[in-house]
Amino acid sequence: MNPFTPITTGSGFWNPLIWIIAFITALLLVYAIRLFGNKQYKKGSSQTKPFLSGNVAENNEQLHVKGVNVYWGFTEAFKGYYDKMKRIHTGDTRDYVLWFLIVMIGLFFIVLGVL
Amino acid sequence: MSFDVISHSPALLIAIPLFGAFFTPVISRLHAKVRDGFVIVVIALTEILAIFLAQDIYTNGIRKYVFGASLPSLTRPDTISIPVRIIFEVDGMSIFMVLISLTIALVAAIYSTSFFKKEDGLDRYYTLLLLLTVGMLGMELTGDLFNFFVFLEITSISSTALIAFWIDRGESLEAALKYIIISSLGALFVLMAIGFLYGQYDALNIAALANSIQFTFIDKIALVLLLAALAMKAGIAPMHMWLPDAYGEAPPSVTIAIVAATQASLYAVLRICFTLYGSVIGMSTIGWLLIGLGLLTIFVGVTMALIQKSLTRTIAYAAVGEIGYMIIGVGTALAASTETFASVALKGGIFHIFNDILDIGLLFLVAGAVIYATNERSLENLGGLARRMKYTTIFFLIGLLAVAGMPPMNGFASKILIYESTYQLNPIISIIAILSSILLLAIFVKIFYSLFLGPELPNLKDVKEVPTGMLIAMSILAIVIIIIGLFPGYFIQNLVEPAATALSNPSNYINAILGGA
Amino acid sequence: MIYNIPYIAVMLLILVGLYAVIAKRNIIKIIMGISIIESGVNLFLVALGYREGGLAPIFTNLPEKTQIPGQLVLPVPQALTLTSIVIGVAVLALMLALAVQIYKHYKTLDVRSVRRLKE
Numbered sequence: 001m002n003p004f005t006p007i008t009t010g011s012g013f014w015n016p017l018i019w020i021i022a023f024i025t026a027l028l029l030v031y032a033i034r035l036f037g038n039k040q041y042k043k044g045s046s047q048t049k050p051f052l053s054g055n056v057a058e059n060n061e062q063l064h065v066k067g068v069n070v071y072w073g074f075t076e077a078f079k080g081y082y083d084k085m086k087r088i089h090t091g092d093t094r095d096y097v098l099w100f101l102i103v104m105i106g107l108f109f110i111v112l113g114v115l
Numbered sequence: 116m117s118f119d120v121i122s123h124s125p126a127l128l129i130a131i132p133l134f135g136a137f138f139t140p141v142i143s144r145l146h147a148k149v150r151d152g153f154v155i156v157v158i159a160l161t162e163i164l165a166i167f168l169a170q171d172i173y174t175n176g177i178r179k180y181v182f183g184a185s186l187p188s189l190t191r192p193d194t195i196s197i198p199v200r201i202i203f204e205v206d207g208m209s210i211f212m213v214l215i216s217l218t219i220a221l222v223a224a225i226y227s228t229s230f231f232k233k234e235d236g237l238d239r240y241y242t243l244l245l246l247l248t249v250g251m252l253g254m255e256l257t258g259d260l261f262n263f264f265v266f267l268e269i270t271s272i273s274s275t276a277l278i279a280f281w282i283d284r285g286e287s288l289e290a291a292l293k294y295i296i297i298s299s300l301g302a303l304f305v306l307m308a309i310g311f312l313y314g315q316y317d318a319l320n321i322a323a324l325a326n327s328i329q330f331t332f333i334d335k336i337a338l339v340l341l342l343a344a345l346a347m348k349a350g351i352a353p354m355h356m357w358l359p360d361a362y363g364e365a366p367p368s369v370t371i372a373i374v375a376a377t378q379a380s381l382y383a384v385l386r387i388c389f390t391l392y393g394s395v396i397g398m399s400t401i402g403w404l405l406i407g408l409g410l411l412t413i414f415v416g417v418t419m420a421l422i423q424k425s426l427t428r429t430i431a432y433a434a435v436g437e438i439g440y441m442i443i444g445v446g447t448a449l450a451a452s453t454e455t456f457a458s459v460a461l462k463g464g465i466f467h468i469f470n471d472i473l474d475i476g477l478l479f480l481v482a483g484a485v486i487y488a489t490n491e492r493s494l495e496n497l498g499g500l501a502r503r504m505k506y507t508t509i510f511f512l513i514g515l516l517a518v519a520g521m522p523p524m525n526g527f528a529s530k531i532l533i534y535e536s537t538y539q540l541n542p543i544i545s546i547i548a549i550l551s552s553i554l555l556l557a558i559f560v561k562i563f564y565s566l567f568l569g570p571e572l573p574n575l576k577d578v579k580e581v582p583t584g585m586l587i588a589m590s591i592l593a594i595v596i597i598i599i600g601l602f603p604g605y606f607i608q609n610l611v612e613p614a615a616t617a618l619s620n621p622s623n624y625i626n627a628i629l630g631g632a
Numbered sequence: 633m634i635y636n637i638p639y640i641a642v643m644l645l646i647l648v649g650l651y652a653v654i655a656k657r658n659i660i661k662i663i664m665g666i667s668i669i670e671s672g673v674n675l676f677l678v679a680l681g682y683r684e685g686g687l688a689p690i691f692t693n694l695p696e697k698t699q700i701p702g703q704l705v706l707p708v709p710q711a712l713t714l715t716s717i718v719i720g721v722a723v724l725a726l727m728l729a730l731a732v733q734i735y736k737h738y739k740t741l742d743v744r745s746v747r748r749l750k751e
Contacts (some may be wrong), residue, residue, distance in 0.1 A: 005604030007528060009459050009535040016523045016601050023523075056256050061572055067494030067565030068424050071557070075422055082422060089356055089419070091747035093662065094654050097300060099353045101650070103306075104343040111339050111402060112332075154686045261712055275726055285737040286748050292659070292730045299666055299723045300653070307715060313709070314680040360749045422751070454688050 120552055122187050124168045125180040125203040125256055128213065131161050136245035138235070143238035150229040154241045158224050158248065162217040169210045173613055177206045177627040179258070190628050191520040198320050198628050204258030206624060208465070212255040212382045214610075215469055218595075219375040219476060220248040222588045226480055227368040229584030230487060240280060240344075240442050242520030247273040249374050254379040258628065260309045261319050263383065264302065267348075270376050271298035275482045278373070279364040290364040297357045301344035308340035308406040321391055322628035325621055338396075341387050348380035351442060355435045359423075362431035365547060367483025370427070371476040374434060378468050381438065385445060393621030402450025409442030410547055417551045425492055426485065429562060432520060437471040439550065440464075444533045447540050448619075455534040458615060463532030465618075466611045470517070470525040470599065476584060477514035477592040478559075481507055484581040484589070485566065494565055501567040503578045508567045510589045515563055517596050519556035525596050528603035638679035641655045645672030663727045670720040677713045681706035715724065 006015035041047050050063060052114045075082060135157035143150035171578065179205040180187045181320070184293055190198040205213075224244060251271060253266030254441055275298070279291035309319070315333050318324050328334060347354040362370050388401060416436030423429040444464025448457045466562075484507045491497050501508040517524035530552065538545035580586075599606050645668055652665025686705040687694060698704075731741065737748055 004602065005608070006215075007532065009456075009532055011456075011539065012531075014522075014528070014531050014603070016528075016603065019522050022274045054250060061570075064498045064569045064572065065565065068495065069250075070561045070565055071421060079435050081418075085415075086422075086751045089751045091356075091360075091750035093290060093296055093743055096293065096297055096354070096356050097650075097653050098296070099356070100300070100343065100347050101654075102595055103346070103354055104339060107339045107343055107404070110335075110400065111335050265715060265719065268723065272722060272726060275730075279730060279733070282733055285734070285746075288734050288737060289746050289749060292727065292734060292746075294668060295723065295727050296653070296662065297732065299727075300669070302667050303666075303673050307676060310673070310677050310709075310712075313712075319708075365750070390736055421750075512679075594725055 120164070121167060121171050121323075122364070123163055123180070125178065126182065126187075127164055128161060128168070128252055128256060128615065131284055132157055132245045132249045132252070132405070136242050136249065139242045139245060146236070150238060150241060151224075152244065154224050154229070155221070157245065158217065158221045159547045161248075161252075162214075162221060165210065165213050165217050168205065169214060170206060172205060172210050177204060177617075177623060179204045179627055183607050185246075197318060198323055200629060201262050202320060202322075202528050203256045203441045204322065204624065204627060205256055206627075207615075207617035208298070208382070208385070209255050209617075211465070211469070211614040212379060213252055216248065216255065216375045216379065216474055218474055219371050220244070220251075222476065222480075222591055223368045224297050225472035225591070226483070226585055227366075229582040229594060230366070230368050230483060232487075234381075236280075240277070242279050243273045243370070244372060247277065247376065251372075251376050251379045255382055257318055260312065260319050260324070264306055264309060267302050267380075267383075268299075268472050270379070271295065271348075272300065273378055274298075274361075274373050276368075277369040278361055280369065284364070287364045290360040292448055294361045297347065301347050302346040304340045308337040308344075311337040311340070312408060320628065322388070324624045325391050325393060326625050326629055328392065328395055330392075330397075332486055334392075334395075338387070338392060342384065345380050345384045345387070346408070348377065349384060350412075350435055350438050350469055351408050351417045352435070352439070353411065355415065358435055359428050359431040360432060362479075363425055363428035367427065367479045367486065368521070370431075370479045371472075374475055374479075377438070378472060378486075381441060382466065384398055388445075388449065389618045390624050391620045398452045399450050402446045402448070402452070405446030406443050406450060406540075406544060407447055409439045410544065412436065412439030412442060413548060413551045414439075417554045417558070423553070424485065424494055426482050426494055426497075426566075427479065429494075429558065430475065430482055433478075433558060433580075434471075434475045435552060436555060437467070437475060437518070438567050439551075440530065440533055441467045441471065441546055443537055443548065447533075447537050451540050454539070456539045458619070459532055460536035460540075461537060461615045461619065462607060462611050463529050465614050466607060467529040467533065469610070470529045472598075473578045473592055473596050473599075474514055474517040474524075474526055477510060477589060477596065478518065480585070480589045480592065481511045481514060487585070488574055488578050491575075494562065497572075499567070499569045499571040499575065500578060502571055504567075505588055507581060507589075510593050511563060511567065513596060515556070515559040517600070518559060519550045521556070523597075523600045525599035527531040528600060528607075552569070581624065634680075635684070638675060638682075643680070645669070645675065649698045657742050657744060659731050659743055659746070660728075662743065663724065663731060666727070667720070667724055670716070670724075673714055674713050676721070677716065678708045681709035739750040 004017040006013045121318050139150060142153050181189055182201045190202060247270060250270030254263060258264050275291050275295040278294055279287050283286045311333050312324060313319055316324055316327050350358040413436050416432050416439060420429050420432035423432060441464045444460045444467060448461035451457050486492055488504060516524040520526040520530040534545050534549060547602055649665045649672060651713055652668060656662055684706050689704040689707040699743050725737035734746055735741055
């Protein structure tokens with residue numbers, strides 16, 4: 001049996017063999033472009049330091065964006081939604097049980113056809 | 116002596132880990148390494164037996180096992196017209212879940228042998244891990260509702276004790292207390308629903324109940340109780356809040372076993388919706404209900420994962436989101452049960468159970484490796500680990516691509532089935548699912564950047580690569596992920612299609628117990 | 633009407649237990665609430681098996697000429713209840729052990745202050 005059988009959904013198909021061929025072609029293109037590059041650079045000079053818009057960072061800790069702050073713009077834009085969500089996730093055990101009861105009563109109304 | 120192993124294999128699948136669990140404290144008196152080897156041998160033996168049973172089921176059909184009868188398949192002795200005794204019934208879907216659970220238990224055991232540095236009480240840990248395996252296997256193999264309740268409680272008791280393994284941390288105790296309160300409450304409501312069904316039809320066997328069920332008022336009450344309680348155990352929003360606490364505070368080798376236990380509860384939801392109430396349920400109501408809950412789960416899980424500060428808690432919220440994908444696949448199959456894309460959606464949902472456990476499992480193991488090497492759990496204090504921990508970085512990259520649904524990993528193979536089929540039901544479902552997938556990629560790229568890339572931090576200067584046992588466990592998961600990603604058609608035809616056909620034809624399940632001897 | 637009293641008692645027990653779980657602040661009281669709910673469900677299971685005027689289902693202890701199984705109380709719910717009681721004891725012991733450890737750690741049993749794991 002051919003191991004590379006495609007999976008056919010009702011409206012399309014996916015064959016990983018085609019993806020592998022495309023990926024290898026892309027890798028070859030990347031390697032070809034890299035061969036056009038400049039091989040000489042001076043190690044340790046300002047050619048290898050990250051550019052921080054002219055600011056100077058003394059030690060490595062200042063260069064690193066901490067994991068909590070990476071998507072600051074996204075979380076600031078959605079501040080209203082996230083504040084509401086943080087208030088819902090209280091961490092209180094009794095609220096977990098309350099949500100269970102609310103969903104159960106809601107399911108009662110939907111399945112029993114009253115609502 | 117004619118001892119046919121295959122015909123006794125459903126009972127052996129429970130008996131071997133159970134006896135292993137009882138002998139582990141005795142064997143651990145000898146030496147720690149003997150105990151580790153014993154546990155791994157027990158789980159590997161069970162897995163080999165499960166693979167033989169799977170081959171037998173794919174060729175011969177459903178296998179049933181009656182406890183205490185003179186023959187394993189004697190469901191109705193003499194002239195009795197209803198099935199008696201506790202019956203295990205193994206069809207394509209059950210053996211699919213059994214294979215998943217055993218693979219994850221094996222990986223968890225291999226990982227645990229080198230994860231714990233110098234803790235004592237490890238013999239109790241391995242006993243509880245084997246008991247958790249027994250509970251999961253029992254939930255997936257049984258054909259009897261009350262037996263399912265007993266195994267559900269076994270699973271929740273063992274999981275609680277394992278979550279609270281590090282008792283010097285207050286957060287683990289708090290997470291374990293929340294888990295046991297929620298879990299026992301859900302199980303009590305399941306027991307009440309079992310009582311309703313027993314009082315109505317005088318049967319506890321799932322096949323016998325499915326044969327004689329009519330959708331009366333009391334049956335609807337029982338359905339709501341069962342669905343709500345098992346959905347809470349499976350982590351469906353808005354009852355998902357215990358999941359990040361429990362997954363985030365347990366030792367990471369335990370977390371992947373608890374993920375498998377959560378999927379066993381999801382299997383129970385499928386079994387109830389498709390087989391127990393299969394012939395009488397209002398398909399489109401329950402289907403749209405599941406789709407709505409699934410979309411809420413995806414959205415809440417993925418958006419809350421972005422603002423977490425702890426590493427394991429982020430992955431736990433992503434696990435909540437992934438459960439939503441399975442639910443919308445199954446919901447589409449229920450809501451549009453006469454269309455052609457319903458079988459595609461069911462295959463996508465079921466395949467995603469397997470893929471999700473592997474991906475999230477690999478991410479949790481990598482998080483465990485980071486915690487082992489650096490003793491830091493928070494994202495604020497980590498950075499630049501790729502210089503020292505090369506293999507861990509590669510495994511995290513594979514897990515990242517798999518969870519986000521990037522080709523050629525296995526996440527893409529199941530997600531494309533879900534996307535294409537839900538699009539044909541209603542495009543909005545597919546759009547929300549794809550956008551959430553992109554957001555998952557964003558979350559894990561953020562973790563990858565802040566954890567592994569970047570300059571070397573001074574307080575993490577002497578971080579070494581993790582020991583070999585953990586690397587072997589992670590590489591097993593990574594290799595399976597890549598193989599499933601490269602050959603998805605093979606796995607769908609041989610593993611997922613028997614499971615999907617077994618779920619969509621409840622009459623096979625009923626006739627195996629009631630139709631013949 | 634009189635045969636419905638056990639079921640009304642079941643409902644009252646479950647409501648009292650749910651009130652104790654939702655509205656009480658002490659962890660021990662929440663655990664007691666779960667134990668009350670468990671008693672309610674066990675009562676429900678036992679009350680399911682009752683048959684009017686029935687005898688205890690022990691074969692060797694029956695008077696002469698009793699119709700089996702028409703005049704016996706159903707034995708299966710009694711077996712289910714025994715299993716459930718044992719499981720309830722194990723779960724209760726585990727919850728109380730966790731409550732003891734939490735008290736040793738946090739020096740308080742208030743569920744509103746034992747929540748480091750928020751959001």
